[in-house]
Amino acid sequence: MRKAMTHKTKQAWKGFFFVFPWFLGFLFFFLRPFVSSVIYSFNEMKVTDRIELTFVGLANYINAFGSDPYYFQYLLASLSKMLYQVPLIIFFSLFIATILNQRFWSRGIYRVIFFLPTVISCGVVMGIIRGDTMFNAIQYGEKTTYLFQAVSLQQILLSSNVSPAIVNYLSVIINSLFELLWFSGMQIIIFLAGLQNIPSTLREAATIDGANGWDFFWLITFPMISPLILTNIVYTIIATFTDYTNPVINYINQFAAKLDNSFAATLSMVYFVISFVIIFIVYMIMNRRVFYRNA
Amino acid sequence: MLNALGKEARSGMNSAVMQKRIRSVAVSVMRNILLISIAIIIIYPLFYMLSMALRPIDQVWDPTVVWVPRSITFDNITATIAYMKYWSVFWNSVAVTFISSALTVASCALAGYGFARFSFRFKELLFLMVIFTILVPPQTIIFPSYLNFWQFDFFGLGQLFRPFLGRPLTISLVNTQFTMYLPAMFGNGIRSGLYIYIFRQFYRGLPKEMEDAAYIDGCGTFMTFVRIAIPNSMLTIVTVFLFSVVWYWNDYYFTVIYMNAANTVSTALAALPALFRGLTGVGGDVVKFDAIQTSVMIQSGCLLAITPVILLFAVMKRFFVQGIEATGLVE
Numbered sequence: 001m002r003k004a005m006t007h008k009t010k011q012a013w014k015g016f017f018f019v020f021p022w023f024l025g026f027l028f029f030f031l032r033p034f035v036s037s038v039i040y041s042f043n044e045m046k047v048t049d050r051i052e053l054t055f056v057g058l059a060n061y062i063n064a065f066g067s068d069p070y071y072f073q074y075l076l077a078s079l080s081k082m083l084y085q086v087p088l089i090i091f092f093s094l095f096i097a098t099i100l101n102q103r104f105w106s107r108g109i110y111r112v113i114f115f116l117p118t119v120i121s122c123g124v125v126m127g128i129i130r131g132d133t134m135f136n137a138i139q140y141g142e143k144t145t146y147l148f149q150a151v152s153l154q155q156i157l158l159s160s161n162v163s164p165a166i167v168n169y170l171s172v173i174i175n176s177l178f179e180l181l182w183f184s185g186m187q188i189i190i191f192l193a194g195l196q197n198i199p200s201t202l203r204e205a206a207t208i209d210g211a212n213g214w215d216f217f218w219l220i221t222f223p224m225i226s227p228l229i230l231t232n233i234v235y236t237i238i239a240t241f242t243d244y245t246n247p248v249i250n251y252i253n254q255f256a257a258k259l260d261n262s263f264a265a266t267l268s269m270v271y272f273v274i275s276f277v278i279i280f281i282v283y284m285i286m287n288r289r290v291f292y293r294n295a
Numbered sequence: 296m297l298n299a300l301g302k303e304a305r306s307g308m309n310s311a312v313m314q315k316r317i318r319s320v321a322v323s324v325m326r327n328i329l330l331i332s333i334a335i336i337i338i339y340p341l342f343y344m345l346s347m348a349l350r351p352i353d354q355v356w357d358p359t360v361v362w363v364p365r366s367i368t369f370d371n372i373t374a375t376i377a378y379m380k381y382w383s384v385f386w387n388s389v390a391v392t393f394i395s396s397a398l399t400v401a402s403c404a405l406a407g408y409g410f411a412r413f414s415f416r417f418k419e420l421l422f423l424m425v426i427f428t429i430l431v432p433p434q435t436i437i438f439p440s441y442l443n444f445w446q447f448d449f450f451g452l453g454q455l456f457r458p459f460l461g462r463p464l465t466i467s468l469v470n471t472q473f474t475m476y477l478p479a480m481f482g483n484g485i486r487s488g489l490y491i492y493i494f495r496q497f498y499r500g501l502p503k504e505m506e507d508a509a510y511i512d513g514c515g516t517f518m519t520f521v522r523i524a525i526p527n528s529m530l531t532i533v534t535v536f537l538f539s540v541v542w543y544w545n546d547y548y549f550t551v552i553y554m555n556a557a558n559t560v561s562t563a564l565a566a567l568p569a570l571f572r573g574l575t576g577v578g579g580d581v582v583k584f585d586a587i588q589t590s591v592m593i594q595s596g597c598l599l600a601i602t603p604v605i606l607l608f609a610v611m612k613r614f615f616v617q618g619i620e621a622t623g624l625v626e
Contacts, residue, residue, distance in 0.1 A: 008414075011413050011414060011415065012413070012414070012415035012416060013415075014413055014516045015409050015410075015412070015413025015414065015415040015418070016409070016413075016415050017409070017516075017517075018405050018406065018408050018409025018410075018412075018413065018520075019405075019406050019409035019410065019415075019421060021402050021405060021406070021480070021481050021482055022402060022403075022405070022406035022409075022425075022481065022482030022483070022487075022491065023421065024450065024481050025402070025477075025478060025480070025481025025482045025483035026424060026425075026428065026481075026482070026483060028443070028450050028451070028481070029440065029443070029477070029478045029481060029483040030428050030431075030436065030483055032439070032443065033436035033437075033438075033439035033440040033442075033443055034431065034435065034436050034439075036436075036439035036442075037435055037436050037438070037439055040438075040439070051442075096333070099326060099329070099330065102326075104323060104326065106327065106330075110330050110334060111612075112609070112612060113334045113337055113338060114333075114334070114337065115608070115612065115615055116337060116341070116605070116608070117337060118541070118615070119541045119545075119601075119604045119605065119607075119608045120545075120601055120604070120605075123544070123545030123546075123547065123561055123600070123601075124545070124547045124561045124562075124564050124565045124600065125545075125564070125597045125600055125601050127565075128564075128593060128597055129340040129597070177336065178336060181333065181336050181337055182337070189615055193617075238429065238430065241432065242432040242433070242434075244548065249432065249434055252434050253434065256434070256437070256438060261438045264434075264438070265435070265438070268432065268434050268435040269435065271432070271435075272430070272431055272432060272435050275430070275432075276430055279430065
């Protein structure tokens with residue numbers, strides 16, 4: 001006689017039924033290519049009418065750091081770009097979200113404007129707006145990126161004896177102001193949604209206890225949205241790492257275009273592992289300091 | 296004397312009120328100055344697009360016209376529509392975008408519900424794999440994925456034909472829209488990992504009582520999902536759908552590699568500059584547009600590319616914040 005399924009096995013089968021389409025897709029559209037990429041990175045590839053692989057061990061990895069003159073520099077460049085961009089984007093988007101969360105009559109218009117980058121910034125249009133290398137090569141047009149250059153400010157600061165290091169940092173920020181603004185759209189939305197989720201009773205209680213706006217922000221708002229700061233940091237790191245203007249991504253694309261796919265796979269594997277480690281470290285450091293409401 | 300005291304107190308109060316009012320006006324002025332100056336940076340390229348696209352070509356050179364053209368013409372836009380084959384690529388894009396997004400929402404909602412409501416073996420490991428798909432940049436797997444579609448073997452089933460045919464049964468899906476639909480259908484489309492995460496967070500926060508009531512009334516698991524969970528998650532579904540539409544509409548990387556031709560708005564726009572350089576005119580002579588004309592055309596192209604998403608965004612804008620709020624992503 002067939003044994004009746006226990007409740008637990010039934011649950012497991014039902015759960016698997018829901019997850020199954022994704023799982024099939026994951027195996028076929030993600031895991032299989034991913035494993036192939038790992039294999040390519042340990043091989044030398046020749047693309048003729050078919051693909052010929054010869055096992056070369058770690059040679060590609062050694063080449064990436066040993067004989068390739070650019071890869072390490074590009075890695076450093078993209079890491080340093082991330083290091084200065086992430087805090088700025090987080091700070092800026094939190095600031096904007098806090099302002100947009102206040103009640104004033106023109107709030108609706110500003111919200112529309114500040115969310116616009118979310119629907120545009122991920123596309124080809126953004127590339128044209130920024131006049132980046134990929135499109136510059138095929139386009140003679142405008143370079144809006146340089147619109148906000150801080151040449152005169154630089155002169156003023158330098159002549160008033162501010163240290164060149166600080167001036168450099170400031171001018172990098174101002175020159176990339178455009179980029180920072182355009183890449184903060186999603187973060188502003190997430191912060192704003194979080195801010196709107198803070199119960200108004202907390203504000204009333206804090207006001208009765210004599211807290212002013214500043215106290216309220218640091219003692220209530222900030223801890224309440226700290227999980228979102230973590231979410232946004234991770235989101236921003238992924239966004240800056242996978243952005244196609246990223247020097248490493250561009251470099252990988254160059255090799256892919258030359259059909260040197262095993263080397264491209266090697267470079268992207270190294271890059272992926274590094275970004276994974278960074279996100280893991282950030283998560284581990286942050287997660288302990290984050291305040292969880294339900295915990 | 297009592298009267299005088301009262302007066303003093305009243306005037307003191309008045310000045311406090313005045314102070315408060317002045318402060319609130321000052322705050323509002325400061326806030327608007329700040330917001331306007333930042334908004335200008337965002338609006339500038341869009342305004343530039345509009346200004347360039349709508350002015351007659353001769354006014355591009357005109358130093359007296361900086362922002363607002365003296366007359367408005369739709370010639371540039373009509374010309375660009377013709378060069379981009381805008382209407383055909385537009386409907387193509389609409390089809391790819393909306394079908395893929397609908398499939399993405401369906402598969403991701405299913406998976407998210409499965410991860411949130413049921414316990415099964417390896418669930419944590421599988422969910423970790425969802426996160427993993429978010430973290431891996433597409434460049435890492437793009438070449439083998441392309442091969443996957445080029446020699447598509449029906450999820451490995453084609454390999455079964457090896458004894459009969461001497462090779463696996465494969466067909467090429469490259470240059471067809473299936474390269475977009477299939478991953479979307481199986482929860483591995485553009486940004487699907489993120490959406491599964493969002494759905495899981497939402498369903499975890501949804502009270503279970505209604506579903507339990509449905510079970511007691513004899514509803515099956517899948518029907519409970521359709522009848523109870525889906526209607527209760529409409530806001531999340533619309534939000535995820537909108538974000539998905541935006542990402543598919545703007546996608547260039549996957550489209551240009553898998554579909555290999557200028558057949559969506561994004562790829563047609565990206566191909567536009569090259570098109571203008573090597574355009575062959577009537578009688579076979581090469582017409583080269585000058586830099587200014589090219590620039591104007593490209594700005595018109597940008598305008599044509601973003602107008603549909605901006606319109607969609609304007610109509611549905613409340614979902615962009617409320618939806619995120621409702622997903623439980625922010626709790």
